[in-house]
Amino acid sequence: MKIQAALFDMDGLLVDSEPIWREVAIEVFAPLGIALTDEICQAYTGLGTAAFVRSFYEKSPWPGKSTQQVEHEIIELAHERIGSRALAMPGAVEVVRFFHKRRLPLAVASASPMEIIETVLRRLDLLPYFTLWHSAVLEARSKPFPDVYLGAARQLRVAPENCLAFEDSGNGLRSAHAARMLTVAIPAAYEYHDPKFDLADIKISSLIEFNEDIFDNLEKKPSLA
Template sequence: MFQAVIFDMDGLLGDSEPIWQEVAIDIFKTVDVPLTVEICQEATGLGTAEFVKYIHTRYPWRHKSCDQIGEEILALAHERIGAAAHEMPGATELIRFFHSLNIPLAVASASPMNIIESVLERLNLRSYFTLWHSALLEARNKPYPDVYWGAARLLGVDPAACLAFEDSGNGLKSAVAAGMLTVTVPAAYEYNDPKFDIATLKIPSLLHFDQNIFDTLLKKLA
């Protein structure tokens, strides 16, 4: 049996990715950077600081520091996500499935702890999770494995005996590098991108996860 199941959050449990994109576009307007949804999608899965640096390499701006832009994005995202995020299809059912098996559940996210907690509260999922962990508490953010290693360490489990769920390419790299079996649930616009081929399994929605898939993954664990 798996010792733990660890979930990404943005774009996987909650539909917060579009909100992050809207916030980033609004904040970057203040420094005249013509950010688009497509540019945001290129950096899906990065932490806020890494995302801001990525945009700065493409559109150097003046008058505000990268740190200031990042702080403004986080503040506005916390406000909007806490008020507007909705559950991704199948999220609650899947979490209840694993919870019924008494498998410890955790979140490993690039978002800060206050936003993780806001989303779990809004989606009424907090009580199912043993813990949640932010990559901002580790030395490196995704795509490095630190946040998944950190979650496993806090749970007291072996990363190789964990199952991780991710929706982004950068997040998937993080979980694979941590040595976990992985299920990736890419967005429709990039579902066929080969960057997701490193996953143990790829599905179009959490709704597609069923007992047969779980049994197949258990065999791979053995």
């Protein structure tokens, strides 16, 4: 098949922001009487903030604040800290340039809100490389459903089966796979051997490993359509 576009998750894939999201979630939930840990938060990687907050409210409802208020607090605090502290993941800039040199349209398909996506792309000096960025917040369903990837492909005017998607989380990988895209998984070290990543067409430990040979091999794979 011919790869006609490359789509990227953002948090934990292009930018090292997952530790910041976990830090903020732990901080915001503590006054509500819910003691989160890094390990607990890691299990929800790739899930949108709204779904993340709802899942804990359903297990242990808290008084005083709505789930929307808690979600807003997390997003605002994360936005501030990501905008001032987050750095590119190893190999992220290089892989974006790899596709840009081939004149392929690039898109971000993220569970983060649009304003955070734009903040990250500006911070990493990647904004000029991307045709568009799309948030699952604008879709009916977040990851692991395919909506955000299908929406991004539709805006690019590229068939999903001709798109290559990069993901670092199990939920995100399921989303891209359900959209019938070719997938590259780059799991975090703590879950690299988790079988949920067997769904990917290719699995690598870092974007640094992505190269011309991998790209050529992916183009030789049959479409999922």
